[in-house]
Amino acid sequence: MSTGSLGLRSSGSYGSLQQVQNNSSSLRKPQKMLKEKDRLFPWICKFAPRNKVGMLLLCLVSAAVFAWVLYIAKGEDARESIVQDISIQSGPTISVEKNFGSAFSSQVIEVEGSANAPPPPPPPAFFTGYSLPPGNPCESFALPPPPADKKRTGPRPCPVCYLPLEEAVALMPNAPSFSPVLKNLTYIHEESLTKSEFGGSEFGGYPSLRQRNDSHNIRESMSIHCGFVRGEKPGRQTGFDIDDPDLLEMETCGGVVVASAIFGAFDLIRQPKNISEYSKRHICFHMFVDNETEAFLRNSSEIDSDKKVGLWRVVVVHKLPYLDPRRNGKVPKLLLHRLFPNARYSLWVDAKLELVVDPIMILERFLWRKNASFAISRHYRRFDVFEEAEANKAAGKYENASIDFQIEFYRKEGLASYSAAKLPITSDVPEGCVIVREHIPISNLFTCLWFNEVDRFTSRDQISFSTVRDKIRSKTNYTINMFLDCERRNFVVQIQNYMSKPCRKKEEENENAYESVVLSAEDKEKEAAVSAEDKEKEAAEIGYKVTGPLQKSDRVFKPYEPVFAVVQIGSHQFKVSNRDTIYTERLKYCDINDKLILNKVLMLGSQTQTIIGRPILPDAAVHAVVEEHALDAKVIIFKKKRRKNYRRKNGHRQELTKLRITDIQGIEKPEMTTPPKKEKAKPVKVAVGA
Incomplete structure (x- = not known):
């Protein structure tokens, strides 16, 4: 019984014991055959002449060898036919290639069709990250303890280990990252709009609550609201209109985009520092402004004939969709993949910040090395959405009633306070002034749904971030790299300088009026x-x-x-x-x-x-x-x-x-006349007698 049980158990895992028993039984049978041969051999020798026994044995041996060769060849043909049938029926197979650049290994997975099928179009390849080789300084890099300076409290930058520019350029992926579940993402275009139950705008298309819930059900192919609902294409007759030369320039940008925006002539344009010649030639720097900001730049002679201010190319936006400049700024911030349809990577930097590290080094550190497609820094102090909402109300950043309505809506959907149970998620509140991302379907979906929440509720995007992230993560296990705020402060610096209202000429006062923001x-x-x-x-x-x-x-x-x-x-x-x-x-x-x-x-x-x-x-x-x-x-x-x-x-x-x-x-206005000057009396000379 023990032998039988062991045999059954082994057959369920690997089948090794079952094969041993079969082999032992097969070894016993040849013993009987040998005995029969021993009986047959004298009987054959008895009837056969002695001089022909050798020839008979030789023929028997030759026949046995020939039969064995035929049996082996037949088995190999059968095995090849089985393998061929399996490969034809199984469809595409996956093969792994490794490309080694400099001292690093970069792994790329390619999908290939079967050999017998007609040659399909070249399939996509997916980037799966790389690992630093042993001995690299960044592999063993650790954050030092914060300096014990009692005079200086509050957030501060911390050191970050960047690779040299040449190595970062060599490690730029040749293929996009893998997009889980979602493969094809399209956007809804409507000319006739009907206002939904609450919230939304014409620019966003007034998505209903039913459409909102359906967009959280991640599928392989989806069509969602993502701004620019009207018009021919993003930037043309959509309510966020851009001139055709600027649109053509944006479409030709097919690599990395660094973008920012100034609406309402509030911030100054801050030039990036420490930018390499390679990045100046291959990276697009675009600054979105409104008509008021453009007038200030032209009056101050900062913009040249090529519509550039230093590295920034100024893109003027006409017919802004919102009266609130902060809400207008969310359009380029979250929808860069729609404004730059051919770009692979984008780096958003708020206008209040100054970029001080090369963008290629930032992409390598926070995206490629982490094998992530979306990176954003966590808040330096707050980790809970409810605390963030109370802080916004205390600072007067938005109407308290609107913030309370949004928080209560999320609470009914299941929003809970942040706790250790959410690990490995480290925070529910981002510091949204910097966004590093790759333009793939799943990250594009995330920013579209994030923008829809900003369009429907308040413009405070930190409140809606965790809701959109958790809904996508529950369906796809999609993760976002939330790095430390001190690391963000390493490559951007905040400067508290703002635009002063331009001193306009008298004849221009009537033509250029300030835009209403109230x-x-x-x-x-x-x-x-x-x-x-x-x-x-x-x-x-x-x-x-x-x-x-x-x-x-x-x-x-x-x-x-x-x-x-x-x-x-x-x-x-x-x-x-x-x-x-x-x-x-x-x-x-x-x-x-x-x-x-x-x-x-x-x-x-x-x-x-x-x-x-x-x-x-x-x-x-x-x-x-x-x-x-x-x-x-x-x-x-x-x-x-x-x-x-x-x-x-x-x-x-x-x-x-x-x-x-x-x-x-209503009153007599005296003329502005200057009184005549009094002539000085000439001295009279009096003659005095002797």
């Missing part, structure tokens, strides 16, 4: 719902009347006149003269470059007279032009409830309207 789409819809009579009545109560848009033929800047007026706008009073500028509370129902009449004039004065109203002067008026709708400085309000241990900082920014005073009417 009104949202909901506010515009509310204003459109109010009738013209109600608008005029409410404006009259505040103290102004809109007379129409400013024309280029209007003469706004008149010579200075020594006349002043005291006007009331709302609950505030202002003393103004012509060519003065004032900031008042946000005036409804007027746009930039609209002409206004301020009719609540309380006092008029000049060098010769002063007129005081009772309380208003009926025949007086002050003319003004709307120059800008802006936001006041942030006011932090600290709330504390001692017994409930409640501490909150709420930020508030007052909406303002900037007015330029153009004329004052």
